[in-house]
Amino acid sequence: MLSLKKGRYQTRLAESEADIHAAQSLRHLAFHGAEGRDVDGYDDLCVHVLVEESRSGRLVCCFRLLPFENGQAIGHSYSAQYYELSALQDFNGPMVEMGRFCIHPEVNDPDILRVAWGAMTSFVDDHGVEMLFGCSSFHGTDEQAYLDAFAMLRDRHLAPKRWLPRVKAPQVFRFAQKLRRKPDAKQAMRHMPPLLRTYLMMGGWVSDHAVVDRHMNTLHVFTGLEIAAIPPARKKLLRAVAG
Template structure:
């Protein structure tokens, strides 16, 4: 059963082992990992698939894991990399979104819109109060992303009471280290599209990035309180989700 269909794209939940295998294959290709991209979280998450209705090809996928409140966050994927005790007092249903990827050979902004529409429908249907996850920059070298990290420091750090603390052994403490004034244009060019969308909706990030050499990424913890999304942006998302 499709979650939604917009234009040439259809989003649905995975229903079979073959569906999940297809998502893992797309992730492996998109993330360019040497080994197949699969882990134990695949067994407990809901997997979302976006297909091109003309070709039938899988063009986007991501997974979501539900938590009744912040007290359960120790079993999240993000908790492997970030110390999340500050968020344990969050009172409301939370969903971790992860392994988001789009076919690297397909370039159509409508894919991201449909994916966010599917997320919006899931969030609304399940009365979710916060969406969170790890937002990744390609590669592990920080030099090309300094303006992006500087603008995250100046405009988008999370509330102090919820800010994740350092847990991973290899991190880039951009909030403490960067003194540069960001070039906003360069920052947005280098900002990953998924993270850029989070920020446009009022999302916030950790004060450090984790250097994940296994996935060949730098990632920041990202949180988005559903109640804090600007009304105009929320209306636009629900228009897509409708």
């Protein structure tokens, strides 16, 4: 069972209905800014990871994982609702979709993200995962606030053509085609979501368009990370946290 304790925080798998409800409540608060529960049919299929304050037990971060033996079943992933992913059906190794990643909006501590990635690293190593994927979200649905970030994604981080997701959602922002601006690197990184920033630091890549998701009040890009492509120094750091 995944269990990790680092500094002020500890991680564990959800074990009860109450644990799942707590994660759903945090998700609703993080994505919608109000009390409630964010619930969908994928919750019953996923493994849920909780990051809690060690002393108080307060839930400060959560995410869910949906494993796949290989790319043949990727059409059943959450992401496949929004992206045409047939190119990834040829991926032969084990994959896992990470979704609904969120941090409590009242907590601002970079150690939470580090511990969460440590937990993810443990899961990847324990299950021999070769690709991590999911939807990385920008808050809100106005792309104008993130043009430098999207321009940087276009210039430096687009998916390899062999894996490139195609358009499926009814409303998208085709930043790879439409943007002509040169990105301001400082502004781009300032507005890049922390989760996506971490993916990119490890060699991750994104779709050439963002989906406008009004239900979740986000713009999101499909994000993939081939584990073999993570730089050795970065792997060493992640495993140090996971160990």
